[in-house]
Amino acid sequence: MFSKSMPTERGGAPSHPSDPPDGDLVVRARAGDRGAFETLVRRYYRSAYSIALAYTRNRADAEDVCHDALVRAGARLATCRDPKRFGPWLYAIVRNHAKNAVARGFVRRSEPLSHATARSPSDPAADAERADVRATLERALESLSPVQREVVLLHDLDGRTHDEIAAMIGTSSGMCRQHLFKARRRLRAALGLTLRGDDDR
């Protein structure tokens, strides 16, 4: 069920050498280039979502937090002092939004993404199975501490390296490895309990 698999794209960096760097995209976005901003959004969305999910612990709220944080970042792009460090600047915004949302109880502020209209046509049975897996993973993630959630999501979902994650959460690479080790162990334990519970029915 949870076989080894890594994301096809790493978050937070140009996928190819020909892709424009963050600094160029930020400058162009500030000048009104909507396409440049959308490129930044696509590049950092999964990372931002991973951080948001670490705090909110469910998909819908994580999407809302991620959406609001990216809107705020886009509207306040002029305040990003170093365009080359757009990523860390964005992560700080996401983290603040997530913490505030958890404290407030997830108040929606911007135009919501219509989940019904955004759903792509697909096999309903496959959709249901994916929703079930997602719910199972979300429940298992609740057994982790916030930093463990953040590390395992950034590493195993977003494809970040330990050095990158360490820089993002403000810790050392060694501590990051420890968090990841413990997170995976807890996740397996949580999922193992779930599986045993299903078998006993």
Place this chain on the structure above:
Amino acid sequence: MTADTHHPEDSTDQPFDLSALDPTRDRARFAAAVASIARNVDRDSAAHAPISVAGEIASWSRPALIAAGIILMLSIPALSRLTVPPFPPPQSALGIPDRLAELFQSPHTPSFGEIEAALSPTPAPR
């Protein structure tokens, strides 16, 4: 991306498949999210656009003109009912008797007798 291999036999070192949580997996949904974010940024940027004095004045000129037009429309009936008294002749303001003013306005040159008579006070009616 290489997997962590401090303890190769330890399954906890193997990456977890969290792809079910990947928000970019559903491409249509992801595209809608990106478009929604860009749309909201445009709206938020417009709401926080810097204000210029000239722009602010121009934005108020139209409603000000409309208000002035309404006031004028409402006051026309009242203005039309006003009766303005005729202005007194200028000689009255200067203290010149009317009879004297008439003499000097007439085409022929007045005599001294006529001028003296015009300057005399008007006798009271009996």
